[in-house]
Amino acid sequence: MIGQSMKAIVYSSNGDSEVLKLEERPVPDPGPGEVRVEVHVSGVNPTDWKVRAGLSGSLGDGESQVPNQDGAGRIDAVGAGVDPARIGERVWLYLSAAGRPDGGTAQEYLTIPAERAVPLADGADYDLGAALGVPALTAHRALTLAADGPDRLAPGALAGWTVLIAGGAGAVGNAAIQLARWAGATVITTVSSPEKADLAKAAGAHHIVNYRTQDVAKVILDLAPDGVDLVAEVAPAVNAELNLAVTRNNATIAFYANNGGDELRLPLRATFGRNLDWHGLSLYSVPAEPMRNGVAAVSEAVATGALRAGAEAGLPLVRFPLEQTAQAHEAVESGTVGKVLIDVRETA
Template sequence: MRAVLYREIGAPSVLELVERDVPEPGPGEVRVRVHVSGVNPTDWRARSTPAWPMPYPEVIPHHDGGGVIDAVGPGVESFAPGDRVWVTLAAGGHMSGTAQEFTVLPASLVRALPENASFEVGASLGVPALTAHRALTVAENGPRRLAPKALDGTTVLVTGGAGAVGHAAIQLARWAGATVITTVSGPEKAALATAAGAHHVVDYREGDPAAEIRAVAEDGVDVVVEVAVARNIDLDLAVLKSNGTIAVYADDSPKVELDILRNLRLNTRFQFFVLFADLDRMAAAADDVTEAVRDGAMGVGTEHGLPIIRFPLAETAAAHTAVQDHAVGKVVVDPTV
């Protein structure tokens, strides 16, 4: 089979296309024929960041994917060959990332992909959707699980609504009953956020975005799903409801400066989180996300607000470059071509 791997930390050029034997599943494992492999920022950062040491001498990247069960190991009763599935955290094991034609994974990292969902949807879930789920379930008095009506009466602000996590947060929050506001940086991204299902879209580069958000949420927003807290902190605090939550999942800036008195008055809850720190919570989130997919709430493609940008397996390096360069859409790799 064909696989892409790297043997050293570095630029996209360290990625190599190689031939490997098709792996066999062991006890509790399944083998998945990968149809679409999703690329996330964590994939290129793991490949390029010297402070993140390589876990193995050779690494096959990409956590997420959509495909079909090809074989099951001893003790696996939840899946059978031919089952359509989506996977996440694949790259956490030795040579098990989805940038290859077949991958072997613990069955616990695999979920059924409903028949109404494409493999592109499957490859777009994983890290983005589970991150969005976590951000929507960290409020002190909010739900820990998502389902229809779980967020009824809640107003959610999603910053960066045209990104993969922002897109998933819009869809999950709307599915769960929230009123969804999102900020974007221009008309093209506004159209995508609207297609994703946001009730209100605000261009933060134009006019008075705080006033626009307050016009929708007079008392303030309950939860902010935040991609760039250092840049957005003033806007977040200007629109946050008292006792509200700012859920921070990413930021390219190393520091954020906080006005302590202002946050005391708001009783602000900041929740910084790393997705991979709580595997039990991730498993529950994966079940919720699967239900949202089954309900038709998690579409991808331009018509659903997340264009698909596809590369063949041999051009995985170009796919990593596209993600590093902040391509607008979901970058995927196709191991079948």
């Protein structure tokens, strides 16, 4: 496609959504070990607006960035060392923009290391593909951090476990509910409203607790008298006391965000005396083997229909065209419930 141009969203300075600009750029050619993807749908996550805003590092002078880590589309060219049979393959993308200024999914074509373009199962549409990435891989990592738990999820991998998922109506919470349920766990989740309870129920949670109207610790301990085995936590600073109250000895609290506060304070004796593992995680620094396990498990869950997107799966889709990427970022930043997607192509 030498000489052809494409639409791309680019920002050259950190700031609010107004820094996102629509540009015409040359269609890139894949380098060795890369594939070129015709992007159909881009997914927006909190990490995308936080990076854009400069909360997670900042651009240097003269630097620019195409935003958004997640997306889905079709491989239309491959670089040296990549099997040409992959041309035409439908794929979902992860960490597309990580360390790659031109790699974000808010553009019509991109190049990406071949392993980050994962075959999308037959029957799974591009919307689902674009909703995987950050949420599903974060959820998988959170659910496999326990020292006495599995390294990779599969049916039965969490049989006999009781898992508490904070924020079951969020994108990571939704994926964690679906993956934990697929792996055989009993799933308890917390929400803040009846509407979010309906979403958590659609995702497959066995038990749903409204933390605004119920005594959360009492309800959870009534359900799991010996304490929960694992917590997937979005608000560790806020929920520290709760997690101490409802976990068993040797439990793991896997936290992946700082909602509600930037400092986590723990009573040391109550923590080490019960061998509690407070384990932080960021997808950007997950080791290679756990990442491969996550990609494989997420793909398997999608192929078997265990991991879904859309209102019927508790994850309503909120759509914007490429030209309104700024509004899509604003929607995520303002806490819009559901998965925010960008239709990069009209045929998506």
